[in-house]
Amino acid sequence: MITATDLEVRAGVRTLLSAPGPALRVQAGDRIGLVGRNGAGKTTTLRILAGEGEPYAGSVTRTGELGYLPQDPKEGDLDVLAKDRVLSARGLDSLLRKMEKQQALMAEVADDERLDKAVRKYGELEERFASLGGYEAESEAARISNSLGLPDRILAQPLRTLSGGQRRRVELARILFAASDGSGGRSGTTLLLDEPTNHLDADSITWLRGFLQNHEGGLIVISHDVELLADVVNRVWFLDAVRGEADVYNMGWKKYLDARATDEQRRRRERANAEKKASALRAQAAKMGAKATKAVAAQNMVKRADKLLANLDEERVSDRVAHIRFPEPAPCGKTPLMASNLTKVYGSLEIFTGVDLAIDRGSRVVVLGLNGAGKTTLLRILAGTEKSDSGGLEPGHGLRIGYFAQEHDTLDDMASVWENVRHAAPDTPEQELRSLLGAFMFTGPQLEQPAGTLSGGEKTRLALAGLVSSAANVLLLDEPTNNLDPISREQVLEALRSYKGAVVLVTHDPGAAEALSPERVILLPDGTEDHWSQDYLDLITLA
Incomplete structure (x- = not known):
């Protein structure tokens, strides 16, 4: 259970939430949708409720187990196997390793006394393993992972070899495994989930809805998936960005x-x-x-x-909309970017091999492949932020790349909004940059706010603002519509439709592919190139 009393939440000098009076409570059986426009403070508030941040004023008390899925999970030990990361939610990973060590020891020792000691130790570990669910729990972890689009072959890989989307699904599987008692998610754990459907395909989202509907602990979920909110939540907290207050509605989504x-x-x-x-x-x-x-x-x-x-509430004004327009491309040659024989290998795992491509001026390309096929890795290589193991890039005349990273890697979380965009466009006049940021809904004190405190949608807007200031003629876009509310998403799609430069797009959003009107598709891991057709649209949500 979570109780927040007299909570005040700030981002920099901005007050996002002031909730004096009755406490905000999450109890077993509460399935709360935390909603509000982008920038209202949903992500910051959830982080504070989870204990990952401190409120400016007020207090938060927590009892029982918590499971928190942030928008950008922290990077842990990337050499850990995905399976072990999921099992670590109940401490099963370390127990299995200790049991394996004792088994190896029992096979090696010849001394009776040492053998007896190893057998006793193994028995103690096995008893503890059984008390935590044992091999049934291991099967349960695999079932949850598989339901989230993580098959056994992915679970057997180190986290380092997985895409950002796959690592996020591993974290979601870990949290749901910790919250499950083997009967479909029926436990007293309080779940705090920030955009849990990101990177999930349609089947996984359907499964997740069922899991959350059956969850008997508390739940707070931030999501742009209206169907999930309609099916799951029985209470709503609306963060009013105009008044800086939380309105509590003890009812389901439609009411x-x-x-x-x-x-x-x-x-x-x-x-x-x-x-x-x-x-x-x-x-x-x-x-x-x-x-x-x-x-x-x-x-x-x-x-x-x-x-x-x-004594009146402040008058509500219409939600502001970011005016997103990708840059007028700088002049360039006929083929500003070529690559030949690109190969990427992690240890003994081959991600893709022998990929050739030519990005002509104004061309529009979608990169497709199942999760883990290397789509994000390919864009990183094209952007120059990661090296290929063979082959190389051949920049053409006048090439200017603009790269939008799925995990917002291009942003400096410690730097302010202003410092981030100034770094992206050091030669642009200050007033022009301020006008640009205003068009992306960053004004006043928010310019001094550290980028790391922004919501996922705000980070997306800030990264796009950096692109717009770049005059790039080749845009590399990795999931540019993630974390956006419907209005901001439509702005991005309209920007894609009107952009005159070349675009290489990775997306799970069929609407983004349709807005791009692509000419070609590159299929990973083989690097096969084909003309775009509507048949490929069905693969977008699976990719």
């Missing part, structure tokens, strides 16, 4: 939508009535103020008018 619309209509009526009364009071005060004998009464009327307006 919440109606109730919130009713609340907004009520606030508009209250404001209209109060403004009408305040206007009448001020008009009367203006008439009376001319007479010295009625000056005090006139002043009191003005005070009453001010008090009427001061």
